[in-house]
Amino acid sequence: MxxxxxxxxxxxxxxxxxxxxxxxxxxxxxxxxxxxxxxxxxxxxxxxxxxxxxxxxxxxxxxxxxxxxxxxxxxxxxxxxxxxxxxxxxxxxxxxxxxxxxxxxxxxxxxPKLIMKDDPNVIGIRDTESVSQFQAKLGGSRRVIIVGNGGIATELAYEIEDCEVVWAIKDKSISSAFVDAGTAQFFLPHLSGDKKVQEGPMKRVKYTVKPSPASSSESGAKGGALGPDWSLGIPMNGQVQRSRHVRVEYECEEIWRTKNTDWPVYALLTNDKLYGCDFIVSATGVxxxxxxxxxxxxxxxxxxxxxxxxxxxxxxxxxxxxxxxxxxxxxxxxxxxxxxxxxxxxxxxxxxxxxxxxxxxxxxxxxxxDFCFELFAHVTKFFGYKVILLGKFNGQGLDDEYDILLRMTKGVEYIKVILKDGRMQGAILIGETDLEETFENLILNQLDLSRYGEDLLDPGIDIDDYFD
Ligand SMILES: Cc1cc2nc3c(=O)[nH]c(=O)nc-3n(C[C@H](O)[C@H](O)[C@H](O)COP(=O)(O)OP(=O)(O)OC[C@H]3O[C@@H](n4cnc5c(N)ncnc54)[C@H](O)[C@@H]3O)c2cc1C
Ligand SMILES: NC(=O)c1ccc[n+]([C@@H]2O[C@H](COP(=O)([O-])OP(=O)(O)OC[C@H]3O[C@@H](n4cnc5c(N)ncnc54)[C@H](O)[C@@H]3O)[C@@H](O)[C@H]2O)c1
The missing domain is CATH 3.50.50.60 (FAD/NAD(P)-binding domain)
Structure with missing residues (x-):
């Protein structure tokens, strides 16, 4: 007391x-x-x-x-x-x-902002309890539909195995809550086939649940939200042995669902496609x-x-x-x-x-x-790659009046820099680029980078030497 x-x-x-x-x-x-x-x-x-x-x-x-x-x-x-x-x-x-x-x-x-509350065929993921429920359902499933296009949907689309996945998104490109269409292209090859083998340690936060005698929360209240690396060590396997393949249905929403003998639930999408599935994951925000x-x-x-x-x-x-x-x-x-x-x-x-x-x-x-509110900085992992988002990484609030510099090596790294009036406003760094510290400084100090032009991303130039 x-x-x-x-x-x-x-x-x-x-x-x-x-x-x-x-x-x-x-x-x-x-x-x-x-x-x-x-x-x-x-x-x-x-x-x-x-x-x-x-x-x-x-x-x-x-x-x-x-x-x-x-x-x-x-x-x-x-x-x-x-x-x-x-x-x-x-x-x-x-x-x-x-x-x-x-x-x-x-x-x-x-x-979780679910597309349909109180429908046992639609589940959301927020805490440890909801992940257990998801895993149990997935274990007996042949096909799931993922609705939503943010962090959870992106992670599930990569992690689910031995089950057909239909990913229904409202947008023209995947993972749109985090990255733009160009960056999403880099991830597309990883929607099917074997998962990326991790080379070396990842600079990434890790999530662990310690076993505890206590298990149920008060009055059915939800536990804390899962976080970094929540999906590591959690098998996400369905019941059909098959190679990974995610079918993306672009620019559509789920509008209606019904039951039938072949599948526990059918979902009609706004593009008129009807999919039977075992259940629907609503990964539609918070x-x-x-x-x-x-x-x-x-x-x-x-x-x-x-x-x-x-x-x-x-x-x-x-x-x-x-x-x-x-x-x-x-x-x-x-x-x-x-x-x-x-x-x-x-x-x-x-x-x-x-x-x-x-x-x-x-x-x-x-x-x-606090100075932590001066610069947006997020490190995460999508499709097996380290992903770092800095500043106005998608040109947010810049009214399309900005320039983009890109460097991409397929399957290895993707770097996108947002510049306005020659000054860096944000960046997306995928892979082991080691540019995060330099770019953080360049965004914060607003140095005029016009004279460097595309050299800024030239892999032959050690950019740290320019600015440190
Ligand atoms: C599946 C998943 C994966 C995620 N992955 C990432 C990631 O990779 N990287 C990242 O940065 N973020 C990630 N996030 C987001 C991140 O987990 C959340 O932003 C963060 O955990 C929010 O923390 P919080 O303390 O504000 O809220 P919560 O973690 O939701 O905690 C709220 C707490 O309040 C308690 N509570 C609620 N109501 C009451 C009440 N009336 N009385 C008493 N207690 C109450 C709850 O029981 C809980 O303990 C993920 C989220 C999810 C769901
Ligand atoms: N790796 C990470 O950093 C990570 C991973 C998982 C979750 N998270 C965080 O956890 C929280 C929950 O994740 P989330 O993926 O549910 O949310 P999110 O905010 O990342 O994405 C929600 C997505 O759902 C879409 N959406 C909303 N309503 C819809 C509808 N009716 N039909 C179809 N699509 C709809 C939105 O357009 C958006 O793309 C978020 O705050 C997210 O940032 C972060």
Whole structure:
């Protein structure tokens, strides 16, 4: 049970845990209570900075006792929060327990935005439980349809084996939530045939689930979102031995489904094609759990995407209440080369920064926006390749008034640079290019690169020598 001077954090995902750990270090004399619906909580381990902005780390799911043991001023309460009373400054859990707070940080994540809720033939993937459900269904399947064109769909299209895959996308090219049509071309050969054999170690974050006696979450609440490398070590095999092949249906949506004796479900696409399949994966994005606590009492302002609006101090519109991670919408004036994407790295950064803001607030100190929000930087892996996205990597917000430099070696690497008025605005680096550090600097320092022209990507020139 929390005492009266407690900072409360809601949510045991990466945002909530990062916030709690940072608070514990910064505010040694305060007590901190993490209230989470899930029995397991996330932890970042082996954190390494692979460049100034790109982070490498492993992620584990631990029993909450480990957090309490490591941080003496932290108490973890496994409970679902059902309401927040900003006047009494307390939260109430589903078991009726109330916990007072001095400061509160909402880190309740998001929920999969499914094309059809409550249809057993349509599943989404968010947490460990939903992956188990997916694996079990896939094991007995001959054909699945993937709907959606973002991170999850891209990973599944690569990972699923021994099962026919139909990938139905609204766009003209695959993986459009991350890359443009030109870059997607580089990945197309990997939709069929053997998977890429990894050469050497990958600079990439890793996800591990530690076995724990605890298994069910409170009141059916979902666990934290899966993250980096969630699919590694998770066999994704169907029931028919066959070589990998993904059939992509472009520019269509799934509009209607029915049952039949041959297949558990038939899906009609807007291009008039009808596919029978065993089940449909809806990998169609995330809705922030922003409105979960909105009541007459708690008029939390939400953005158009459903996220809780936060300012550059991670504060919501309600006094003493902060938000971080997938649940929030960053509503400050973004730096020219930053954008919000609901990603693991941003959830961690926002959680840590929210803690710094809370500490500053408690001590009446000023705080300025953390430098991690100066440049968008994401490292991931698609189709077996390391993928690094920097700055305005797709020319976002540049109104098509930019130049593109490209370098591509089929099956090895793909480099795309976005330039405006000769200055680098963003880049996509696929493969082991080792250009991330130099490009980060070039985006941040806005050096005029006009005189280098295409030499900028000439493989015969050691670009580091130019700029370091
Ligand atoms: C399949 C998958 C793969 C992904 N892969 C990547 C990747 O490769 N790279 C990457 O950067 N990002 C990836 N992401 C995104 C990343 O996982 C999320 O952006 C990040 O984990 C969000 O963290 P969070 O703490 O904000 O929210 P969450 O992880 O969703 O955590 C929310 C927490 O709040 C708790 N909660 C919710 N409501 C309540 C309540 N009322 N009371 C108490 N507790 C509550 C939940 O139980 C949970 O513990 C992936 C996501 C998925 C689903
Ligand atoms: N490697 C990575 O970095 C990685 C991997 C997996 C997931 N994630 C993150 O996890 C979260 C969830 O992943 P996700 O793939 O579900 O979301 P996403 O936001 O990456 O992609 C959602 C996709 O679904 C499409 N879509 C939306 N509604 C649709 C509809 N009705 N019909 C057809 N298509 C529709 C969108 O156009 C978009 O292409 C995201 O925040 C994502 O960034 C990241």
């Amino acid at each position: 929390a005492d009266t001077d407690t900072i409360v954090v809601i949510g045991g995902g990466i945002a909530g845990v990062s916030c709690t750990e940072t608070l514990s270090t910064l505010c040694k004399n305060e007590s901190i209570t993490l209230v989470t619906a899930s029995p397991l909580i996330k932890a970042v381990t082996n954190f390494k900075q692979i460049s100034r902005r790109l982070e490498e780390f492993d992620v584990v799911e631990n029993p909450s006792s480990e957090l309490q043991e490591a941080h003496r001023n932290v108490t973890v309460l496994q409970a679902k929060v059902v309401s927040i009373d900003p006047l009494k400054r307390e939260i109430v859990t589903s078991t009726g327990e109330s916990v007072p707070y001095t400061k509160l940080c909402i880190c309740t994540g998001g929920s 809705v922030p759990n922003g409105n979960e606590f909105v009541t007459q009492n708690l008029d939390l302002k939400l953005a158009m995407d459903g996220g809780v609006i936060v300012n550059d101090c991670m504060k919501t519109n309600i006094d003493h209440i902060y938000a971080a991670g997938d649940v929030c919408s960053a509503s400050w004036d973004w730096a020219p080369h930053w954008l919000q994407m609901r990603l693991w790295s941003q959830a961690r950064q926002m959680g840590c920064y929210a803690a710094q803001c809370i500490k500053a607030d408690l001590n009446d100190e000023a705080i300025s926006l």
